[in-house]
Amino acid sequence: MWQRLVFVAITCFIYWRGLVLFKEKLKKTSIQQFIKRNFWLHPNSICYARMILTGVAMALYYFGHQYFGVAIYLLGVFSDAADGMIARKCDLITAWGKMLDPLADKVICLPPMAFFANGGQLSVGLVIIFATIELIGQFGVRGILAYLKKDMAANDYGKVKTVTAFILIISVFVFQDVNISFIQNSAMLVLCVLAFCSVLFKIIPAKS
Secondary structure (H helix, E strand, O other), rough: HHHHHHHHHHHHHHHHHHHHHHHHHOOOOHHHHHHHOOOOOOOHHHHHHHHHHHHHHHHHHHHOOHHHHHHHHHHHHHHHHHHHHHHHHHOOOOHHHHOOOOHHHHHHHHHHHHHHHOOOOOOOOHHHHHHHHHHHHHHHHHHHHHHHHOOOOOOOHHHHHHHHHHHHHHHHHHHHHOOOOHHHHHHHHHHHHHHHHHHHHHHHHOOO
């Protein structure tokens, strides 16, 4: 367990430092112009790459290369922050990007959860409930908001939900030899509540 925990901590630190350095470089106009000229560095391209990385990570994990799989998975997780930085700093925010980014988040969360639920490490029922709420929010509520040209930005419930989901997925890898299923399934229940609140307050915006 400790070896896996140290591996995750070091990997996250490396990726985080990379993000900090990237954020500094992104302040330069020359870097912004370079990104704008290269479609593969655009936020939407990074979203597509994040979804592909999830598939690669799961395949590696399934065939016994857990550490490689988790390293690639975490790369996809941290790319979620990078594409947001690029979109805002380089003025590359698009209507499609507002739909694609949360879809990529769901692709990076739901398949691993289903994989672990199938292996008995997460509650199948709670994963199904969470996935149902997420898909209704993505293809139902967001679709309606897009049609009505309303704000589709993630609210605080959605942001906390996404971070919690990432942590839960990594915890299954780290604590696979320790029985903490009660804690993990409690986290799944919290995720279901957060997902519901995220959808609800897109329909009924919270008053400040």
